[in-house]
Amino acid sequence: MKHMIAAAALLASACLGAAPAAAAVTADEAAKLKSELTPLGGEKAGNKDGSIPAWDGGYTKAPAGYKKGDPRPDPFAGEKPLLTITAANMDAHADKLDEGQKYLLKKYPDYKINVYPTHRTAAAPQWVYDETFKNATRSKLDGYAVTGAFGGVPFPIVKSGTELMWNHSLRVRPAAYSQYFNSYTVDSGGRPSLASGGVNEITVPYYAKGGTPDSIKAGVYYQNLQTTTAPSVRAGELLMYYDQLDNSRPAWQYLVGQRRVRRAPTICCDTPNFVTSGVDFLDQVFVFMGPMDRYEWKLIGKKEMFIPYNNNRLLLADDKEAMKPKFLSPDLIRWELHRVWEVEGNLRAGQRDVRPKRKLYFDEDTSIAVIGNTWDAQGTLWHTSFGFPNIQFDVPAVSMEIWTTMDFIKGNYTYTATREKIMDEPWPENYYTPEALSRKGVR
Template identity: 50%
Template sequence: MKIALRTITASMALAFCAQVALAGVSAEEAAKLGTSLTPMGAEMAGNADGSIPAWKGAYTKVAPGYTNGTPRPDPFAGEKPTFSITSKNMAEHAGKLSDGVKALFARNPDFRLDVYPTHRTGGAPQWVYDNTRKNATSATLEDENSVSGAVGGIPFPIPKDGLEVMMNHRLSWYGQSVDYALRTFIVTADGRRALASEGDELLQYPYYITDSYKGIFQLGRFIVSGPASKAGEAILVHFSADKDVPRGVWQYLVGQRRVRKAPSVSYDTPDFVTSGVGLFDEAFMMFGPIDRHEYKLVGKKEMYIPYNNNRSALATIEELVGPKFLNPDHVRWELHRVWEVEATLKAGKRHTVPKRKYYIDEDTWQIVLFDGWDAKGDLWRMNYALGYLVPELPAHVTNVMWGGYDLQTGAYYFNAAMNGGSPHYKVSEPRSEILWSPEELANQGAR
């Protein structure tokens, strides 16, 4: 499917010019994009020993005969792990592992991490690169949840602080409009797997449909089809990146036969999609407002992270979701450079996870791992996104196949699982505004 070329219009660019002196980076710094930096702002070069290669462009090789919405093949199916990390040799690799991953090893001596050759497949269409270059000199961070002077590309490809990196994740490239069937599984501390939710997810990104962007950067709609006790429920989100445009979250409950606003769908409220094992602001690796924490940019480091995991989506749930952790046979890890951002609770604010460390892939600006500590300072949560390659966009995305571990109880969940369902991350034409109205939510949920 072809995605229409859309760039920032001349009128929009003129409107942004007034802010250039107060925002963004200099034209000289922005000139690094496409030279020493990739068009999205990652280091173009590989690392010293070649274990991270130079970026050569987004992966765009669509498999012969592939049909939109069907499971995408694993483009690296013939590769074998370069080596494996186990509890016996973990100490040798500790510097490239997150605290949460190390805690998984400590809790589960049979956990294993298979490391494959690194493929820097992340990227976007040329028009996204063009907009990113323009955003670099014009984007202004208004507050923790909003940005001005940016559209259609990464807002801060050369970031100066942690909040800019978090906003890059929020406005990263997933396509313009996609839909997929998903299931959510929870695994209890004693190893029992259960279906928590299933249904159809629609996501649309007006920020990347630049001629219609009015401050709502993401639209989302989830219609629940199971289990039977939840069938017909629905949730709708309008996420804003403009401080003058309010966000909106609505929920349709079958028993009440009405749509109501759901302001509690945010922060550390237990996520009913995961039967309360996850928190709402953990969804999609970051969900809703993030203004209760301060964000410090620690820097960049090399780390083993899940990546290019189309193989995970091809496994059955029985094969992939084990009694203590995801089956290592079906999870691919690679060495990549990531940005590290540390979040700490603001004075006077409350949150059950007062400290987190986020790890953001340099090539996509998407969160791939994060760890969370409780109020006592004990490591509590480890969240992951397996990463899925969509060559026809092109993109490497983390808004499917993500989840989290409770490192204190041993329970975990796997959300947005496409395994065995249809469609698989279907690239769609943008839907009309009517579909995203609260009134239409009731019609869809009741069907």
């Protein structure tokens, strides 16, 4: 297996071309993380009119009666929207809306955006803050690869679009967790169906407390072993992959009909996503899930926008209740005003992808990509993805593990709902091997 990982790493390095290395920031710049910036890199101050408050440490205490492993409640359940945006008043708020929101408001009379008071709930354990501070001066980009990073946001002092892409990929997560998921498709006639259900067994060596940049073996920062349980025709299928700091993703599959493990085909980019019956593409999982070297990522800047945030209510909702004929139920989604980074991706010379242009919007406090848009070769808006950050009291963190992607050309959409259980200990290293995958196959 070590030889396979090494080969994948060499292949990825060869694909990176001659992109220049990016240096870490200076000690003086990093010092801002202990003064004017939050420990994860957001602006600590609020905005001028107070509609975005100052960050005061985030949400770090579980509600009364909450026990680890319970569904995480909505701490703001009693709040009412400050305003509701519809097609009738969208022009007054157009500067705070992305392309996808504008499309939905114009296209569907029953679409609306409920805007609630802004709560800057982003938080992390103190050791993650400490590692983030170290990352500011030790993390570097080498083309599209990352070196020197561990245990926190790799680039809290943002200098480029590629750095933000990595901040999203290396966002704060538990070191190990089981993730039960149902992925649905809703067709152009408004009919929902279960595309896939199952469990992801995830280990994140990058967030293994007590480690160092050198302790991440082979540069593997995220490991997932996915077991499909539904529909019955696919039950027993297994997928295992590693996301690596060199921007590569080796992967293996166990297919029930073949009764053997084989190297998986390309699990990235514009490969149709088999988990959602091919309605969207594999790199639209979590709004974006690398590798990322097909595009030049241009940092446009920072702006105030209405984005999904603190969506514990949606997390608790019944899946069928959440899905409406053309989009998720607006009454279950909480939007807030936050500062976001805007990044535009344009296809690199010599690369091929069915989406030559895309835009991503990243929450400044967490670096989570909360909105992603793509355009086709004719310049038509094709997809909009919304990620729904929610509060994880037991980390503490703001996480994003549920999302939707809408195909505006075909008129259908996907919705992936997840439920998590944080593990006290990660799975052993030998759990994520082709040999273990073969033993786990039961049919």
